[in-house]
Amino acid sequence: MEAAEQLAASPSLPGAAGAPLGSKLSVLVAQLRDPYAFAGVVIYIAFVLVAIFADALAPYNPNDILFTADGQLAASLPPSAEHLLGTTQLGRDVFSQLVLGARPSLFVGMTAAVAVATIGTAAGLLSGYLGGFVDKLLMRLADILLGLPFLPFVIVVVALIGASLQHVVLAIVLLLWPNPARVIRSQVLTLTQRQFVEAARVTGASEWRIMLVHVAPNILPLSFLYGSIAVGWAILAQASVSFLGFGDSDVVSWGTMLQDAYASQALDRGQYSWFVPPGLCIVLVVLAGFFIGRGYEELLFPKLRDS
Amino acid sequence: MAELLAVDDLAVTYRLGDTLVHAVDGVDLVLPEGAMLGLVGESGCGKTTLARALMGVLPGNATITRGRVLLAGTDLVSLSAGEHRARLWRDLSFVPQTAMNALDPVYRLRDQMREVLCRRGGLSRAAADRRSAELFTTVGLDPRRLMDYPHQFSGGMRQRAAIAMALALRPKLVIADEPVTALDVIVQRQVLDTFRGLGLELGLSAIIVTHDISVVAYLCSMIAVMYAGRIVEFGPIERVMGEPAHPYTMGLMNASPDLARAGAELTPIEGSPPSLVHPPMGCRFAERCPFAERACVQAMPATIEVAPGHSAACIRSGEAGELRRRAREVATWRQ
Amino acid sequence: MSYVGKRLLHMIFVLWAISTILFFMFRLMPGDPTLAYLDPNFTEEQRQLVRQQFGLDRPLPEQYLIYMKNLAQGEFGLSFRQRQPVSGLMLAVLPNTLLLTMTALLVAYAFGSLFGALLAWKRGGLLETISIPVVLATRAAPEFWIGMLVLAVFAFSLNWFPSGGANIAGARYASEWDRILSLDFLRHLTLPALSLAIYLQGLPVLLMRSNMLEVMREEFVTMARMKGLPERNVMLRHAARNALLPLITAFAITFGQLVGGNVVIETVFSWPGLGHMLVDAVANSDYPLAQGAFLLIALVLVLMNFAADLVYVLLDPRVTHGSR
Numbered sequence: 028m029e030a031a032e033q034l035a036a037s038p039s040l041p042g043a044a045g046a047p048l049g050s051k052l053s054v055l056v057a058q059l060r061d062p063y064a065f066a067g068v069v070i071y072i073a074f075v076l077v078a079i080f081a082d083a084l085a086p087y088n089p090n091d092i093l094f095t096a097d098g099q100l101a102a103s104l105p106p107s108a109e110h111l112l113g114t115t116q117l118g119r120d121v122f123s124q125l126v127l128g129a130r131p132s133l134f135v136g137m138t139a140a141v142a143v144a145t146i147g148t149a150a151g152l153l154s155g156y157l158g159g160f161v162d163k164l165l166m167r168l169a170d171i172l173l174g175l176p177f178l179p180f181v182i183v184v185v186a187l188i189g190a191s192l193q194h195v196v197l198a199i200v201l202l203l204w205p206n207p208a209r210v211i212r213s214q215v216l217t218l219t220q221r222q223f224v225e226a227a228r229v230t231g232a233s234e235w236r237i238m239l240v241h242v243a244p245n246i247l248p249l250s251f252l253y254g255s256i257a258v259g260w261a262i263l264a265q266a267s268v269s270f271l272g273f274g275d276s277d278v279v280s281w282g283t284m285l286q287d288a289y290a291s292q293a294l295d296r297g298q299y300s301w302f303v304p305p306g307l308c309i310v311l312v313v314l315a316g317f318f319i320g321r322g323y324e325e326l327l328f329p330k331l332r333d334s
Numbered sequence: 335m336a337e338l339l340a341v342d343d344l345a346v347t348y349r350l351g352d353t354l355v356h357a358v359d360g361v362d363l364v365l366p367e368g369a370m371l372g373l374v375g376e377s378g379c380g381k382t383t384l385a386r387a388l389m390g391v392l393p394g395n396a397t398i399t400r401g402r403v404l405l406a407g408t409d410l411v412s413l414s415a416g417e418h419r420a421r422l423w424r425d426l427s428f429v430p431q432t433a434m435n436a437l438d439p440v441y442r443l444r445d446q447m448r449e450v451l452c453r454r455g456g457l458s459r460a461a462a463d464r465r466s467a468e469l470f471t472t473v474g475l476d477p478r479r480l481m482d483y484p485h486q487f488s489g490g491m492r493q494r495a496a497i498a499m500a501l502a503l504r505p506k507l508v509i510a511d512e513p514v515t516a517l518d519v520i521v522q523r524q525v526l527d528t529f530r531g532l533g534l535e536l537g538l539s540a541i542i543v544t545h546d547i548s549v550v551a552y553l554c555s556m557i558a559v560m561y562a563g564r565i566v567e568f569g570p571i572e573r574v575m576g577e578p579a580h581p582y583t584m585g586l587m588n589a590s591p592d593l594a595r596a597g598a599e600l601t602p603i604e605g606s607p608p609s610l611v612h613p614p615m616g617c618r619f620a621e622r623c624p625f626a627e628r629a630c631v632q633a634m635p636a637t638i639e640v641a642p643g644h645s646a647a648c649i650r651s652g653e654a655g656e657l658r659r660r661a662r663e664v665a666t667w668r669q
Numbered sequence: 670m671s672y673v674g675k676r677l678l679h680m681i682f683v684l685w686a687i688s689t690i691l692f693f694m695f696r697l698m699p700g701d702p703t704l705a706y707l708d709p710n711f712t713e714e715q716r717q718l719v720r721q722q723f724g725l726d727r728p729l730p731e732q733y734l735i736y737m738k739n740l741a742q743g744e745f746g747l748s749f750r751q752r753q754p755v756s757g758l759m760l761a762v763l764p765n766t767l768l769l770t771m772t773a774l775l776v777a778y779a780f781g782s783l784f785g786a787l788l789a790w791k792r793g794g795l796l797e798t799i800s801i802p803v804v805l806a807t808r809a810a811p812e813f814w815i816g817m818l819v820l821a822v823f824a825f826s827l828n829w830f831p832s833g834g835a836n837i838a839g840a841r842y843a844s845e846w847d848r849i850l851s852l853d854f855l856r857h858l859t860l861p862a863l864s865l866a867i868y869l870q871g872l873p874v875l876l877m878r879s880n881m882l883e884v885m886r887e888e889f890v891t892m893a894r895m896k897g898l899p900e901r902n903v904m905l906r907h908a909a910r911n912a913l914l915p916l917i918t919a920f921a922i923t924f925g926q927l928v929g930g931n932v933v934i935e936t937v938f939s940w941p942g943l944g945h946m947l948v949d950a951v952a953n954s955d956y957p958l959a960q961g962a963f964l965l966i967a968l969v970l971v972l973m974n975f976a977a978d979l980v981y982v983l984l985d986p987r988v989t990h991g992s993r
Contacts, residue, residue: 167682171690174683174974176929176966179947183963186951187694259809266811267933271948285814289937294821295832302821306814313809314802391895422897436888438907439987449906450896485987 067255067318070311078129085123086111089279092118106300113300116291121301124279128305131192131280132262136312139199139261144254146204148246151211156219156242166212169205177202178267185273192265192275199264207253211246218242255320259313266309281305338539339365339388339507344401344411346380346387355610357383359563361401362637365507365556368537370529372550372571374586375560378607384560385511385543389428390418406506423454427500429510432493432517437484443495444480450502469498473528490521494528501532508540514549526552547586551575559583562607562618565637569644579646579654581623584661603667617648624666625650625657672982680975685737687967691960692736706957708749719746745961750953755961759943763965765835766935766942768849770927772858773865778920780866781873786909788874789881800874808871816864816937823860830860833939861938865931869923873916880912887911914985918977925973929966 077084086109087093093101093114101118104110112121154165184198219242227237268274269282276283288294288302346358357380365371375381386392388403390410403410405425410418430436438446444466451462467477473494484492493513500508513529514522530553532538542553550557550571557574559567559582567580578584585603605622608614616631617623623630629649639645640654650657660666706719720726722744724735739745745755788797807815824832831837835857842848884890885908893903932944939945943962950959 170679171683171686174687174967174971176970177926178932179929179963179966182948182951183694183959263811267813270813270933271936272952285817289817294817295825297821297826299821302817306811309811309814310806310809314805317805317809389895391891419897422895424897428892428895430888430892436892438889438911440910449898454897
């Protein structure tokens, strides 16, 4: 066992494949010095805080129909001190909607990201490591899922089983997991041909142990990367679905805000304060995901091709 | 014979982040017309950088910090970018290392030859094709292969195609960087013979950069030995190899397998070259030299002419005969 | 078997699998499965026709076979709302979607490859520092939001372009060609194509830049300089030409994805295309139409992925002419 551990602990490249888990984590942390990654983390934290403290931050209930001092419906008002971003056509406060809209968006983003990364990694690991029937089955499944047009499928699924946030997440995860799965499988195939796995086998380590202790830590950076990108994809997908009217109508999200704005002719009236901020928020959160992924790009230098 | 190339105190520096690496630090060379000069040294001694500096095409982070490169009287270093570019490939050309992807994979050889012959040589397409066929034949390639893509050529053939391309505009000087390194022995010999033939028939002047002394012995009439960014010995090949005047060269002769001395033990030179970021003040080989004295580390040794056309940068070159005798003993090199 | 042959088989397999999934998905719906094909408002004649076409009174396995046979022949049933064959309705709008997609893609990739090459050439400067975040932001933005912004600014605020549709309502044209080539169509096409292009250009820009940076390190690029070729030639004829290969594959793949993703842009601009048709059909529970639109979109997607494989094979001489 010792020889195998030693071999596993000698990196062939700085901070790269072959290093034990502890040193990998410290490399990950060190990457935070990259300005992009740092910015990404800051943005995430900011939005998470907004989502958590949304109730306190929002001056009004987002669904409340509001009236002005003289009893008039506070409809389509421009930005002011009472209504930082103005009001909707039905008299709802846009800023409150924006702040509370962070919750469902982040919920979808993070749940989907974790699910996609987990399922994708597990599938990639099993497929690449076990090979044979399991591999063929999983990869055929992946091929089929990747042949499905993304939004249309989500729409059809949601139309058939109902439009709730969970269902949207389900449909998104179903279509996204093959992406990391294929890449991770590729990486596993490359790794298992490397010497340290051979060494571990020779010393009698069980297949499970090899997979978990030696192979898994080296693909975690990839899982992380796909996870952080998946946050963006999921939020964009959920926003699109909501915009088209198939989202969860009980929940105020950035996507439903945009749909509402569009349907209420906000574009025609030039009410930019209503439809620009939700879009900007989406851009920021998705961008944060890209930045974090980019910041760790150095760990992912191998050019991976689907074999 | 007229002097074709004269290099005077050439220096090239690389910038890596905040560090400066002095890859070439004051090189002097002379090449007569019609001669082939072998530039030898171990990895990292700066010979490839020197070769590229002579061409004047260096990576973005490298600059020529001082010196002159006189080709037929014109200082290439002092030329403007446009003037320099006009001379490229016409006056001097380059044959790259075998292992590299030196031919564009998406164009046929015929088109790559045409690019050089028409665009830079001013020939018509038909004339270019005729000349390409001629060149291919000269290097021992079937002209029909002009229609092929680079990946369809074997390593040795690719190298010969590169030589053909280098000769296209009849340059005065060809610089070859490790031209046969990645080839197997039989193919090496074929390519070297091609070179040799060109030397004999066309009177080709060339600088062959390599770490393999046997290549130089086979091909060249002159040799320059490079160490840690400087030339330590220079001269006609029979003299430098037969009667080396610099300890490093003596060590190299020992370390190379030689059928004539079959059975003799190979003695590597212990240690490794000094850092080129902060090179030592004195002789750079002093650390590894079995004959080093105090004076060696105090100041950079001057280049001393030990015989006509043969010079070495060693203060003890006067005792060369004695040092050579001691260098042949294995015990000298085991420190 | 040849590479192309394998990919073709693969394509057929995926199409078969998707159709089968869809077949069973519609069975998931609560209630009478024939609801997927028969609308209460159909005339008796129409009901008979559909029953026959899809074998709705036969056992499930037989229905499945009939379904697959129908698909292969392009038979999708009758639309609930429009009481007309779905295939006809889809074919009428297909040109709109294809044109929108093609135009947007060509603009995006033409711009993207040139700008990406420029970014690689002039790396490390101010251009790069500003452009990269901006390009990333376009990739981070929802398509429809870009569309909304473009629409608000150019159609409503500035009034330069129409705000929806593909042609002025009620316009009559002698033929489909006349309609497509008319100035009216072009004006309507501009904003949706522009929005889509803005959304799309991020990928070719970044991909081209990254490819170029890699290719620029290759020996043959240095050799091109040593041959005394002007820098512009070195960059375009050698570096860019080599860097372009993966972009062409990406182009084909994106085309396939877009035909489905167009959904939102078509909705924002009320563009009468396949995506818009799908959304409307689902919203109105017009199942045959929804199914047909979905399948056609999936078909284009899979076809284009296959085309991408083909194109790469054709363009990379290393693959066509085989390595020694």
